[in-house]
Amino acid sequence: MKICILAGDGIGPEIVAQAVKVLDKVGGKFGRTFEYSEALIGGAAIDATGSPLPEATVKLCKEADAVLLGAVGGPKWDTIDPAIRPEKGLLGIRKEMGLFANLRPAVLLPQLKDACYLRPDIVENGLDVMVVRELTGGIYFGEPRFEGEKDGERYGYNTMVYAEHEIRRIAKVAFEAARKRDGRVCSVDKANVLDVSRVWREVVIDEHKNYPDVELSHMYVDNAAMQLVRDPGQFDVMVTGNLFGDILSDAAAAITGSIGMLPSASLGSDGPGLYEPIHGSAPDIAGKDMANPLATILSISMMLRHSFDMTEEADCIDQAVEKTLEQGHRTGDIVEPGARSIGCKAMAQAVLDNI
Numbered sequence: 001m002k003i004c005i006l007a008g009d010g011i012g013p014e015i016v017a018q019a020v021k022v023l024d025k026v027g028g029k030f031g032r033t034f035e036y037s038e039a040l041i042g043g044a045a046i047d048a049t050g051s052p053l054p055e056a057t058v059k060l061c062k063e064a065d066a067v068l069l070g071a072v073g074g075p076k077w078d079t080i081d082p083a084i085r086p087e088k089g090l091l092g093i094r095k096e097m098g099l100f101a102n103l104r105p106a107v108l109l110p111q112l113k114d115a116c117y118l119r120p121d122i123v124e125n126g127l128d129v130m131v132v133r134e135l136t137g138g139i140y141f142g143e144p145r146f147e148g149e150k151d152g153e154r155y156g157y158n159t160m161v162y163a164e165h166e167i168r169r170i171a172k173v174a175f176e177a178a179r180k181r182d183g184r185v186c187s188v189d190k191a192n193v194l195d196v197s198r199v200w201r202e203v204v205i206d207e208h209k210n211y212p213d214v215e216l217s218h219m220y221v222d223n224a225a226m227q228l229v230r231d232p233g234q235f236d237v238m239v240t241g242n243l244f245g246d247i248l249s250d251a252a253a254a255i256t257g258s259i260g261m262l263p264s265a266s267l268g269s270d271g272p273g274l275y276e277p278i279h280g281s282a283p284d285i286a287g288k289d290m291a292n293p294l295a296t297i298l299s300i301s302m303m304l305r306h307s308f309d310m311t312e313e314a315d316c317i318d319q320a321v322e323k324t325l326e327q328g329h330r331t332g333d334i335v336e337p338g339a340r341s342i343g344c345k346a347m348a349q350a351v352l353d354n355i
């Protein structure tokens, strides 16, 4: 299997380096070989080539069987021309590879229940939500868009736009995902206000006819944000557009107490998938061996499961991570106040020892 590594910026390189060690160890255990290529993205790519997404990167990613990404962005590039911001690299690779489906599972592991921000009685029954976020459309990519001046004042706009085929294919992904879980999909929109959301809802209802075994409900996005913190146990799969999914997946991640724990998979209809932790580049702790590598290690597990059908190998990683937490190892982001935390490398080493 060929894997293209996009380490990116901030803590990206350090977490990716640890995750690759885990992949190699699992490969050794199960007799699999992984070959790696490396390419530039984000700020690192801007510094080296002037572009956040060089053509060579797109080519290597498309030739690979899967892509592993660290994170992009940082204060160094905050004042750069918006057309070449590091984030454009990430949006660009998603679009170029046709990765329209972003799976973001937010799970509260029993070992981390004390890190959860919600009251124990609220999360008594656990927390296991899969956010299915549309990733290559909506307001992130809609035209027309504008940033500038009009009538003597600053002025800007973006367009939230969805075509039926874009909604239908992400709805399918959500219904299929629900079939492998608890069989429930909640579609999140703003159909009481937005025309685009009314189209979204109609198409989701129509596609649901092909999945009569799955339960479908609808929720306005403001209510969904509230329900996520009020009673997250009510959700199984949440499917939504690009912007709402960006926001709700951070909320879902944060209530587990550990944005440093959550992986993601970005998939297209065919071709390689891209796997990345949902947290950002954390420039404040970059290079200090303080980052939590577990979200990236768990992203490797998602890669093995979704791109390579290597279920046993993926289970092995998940179990090693859980055992590591059971043994009490904690990085700074998930440690209880006053308790001792370990660094990025030591955390990864503990996982390696448990494989």
Ligand code: IPM
Pocket (backbone or CB within 6 Å): 073, 087, 090, 091, 246, 278
């Ligand atoms: C995410 C991030 C990205 C997004 C940024 C870095 C462009 O927040 O993956 O959720 O908005 O999609």
Ligand code: MG
Pocket (backbone or CB within 6 Å): 246, 247, 250
């Ligand atoms: Mg985000």
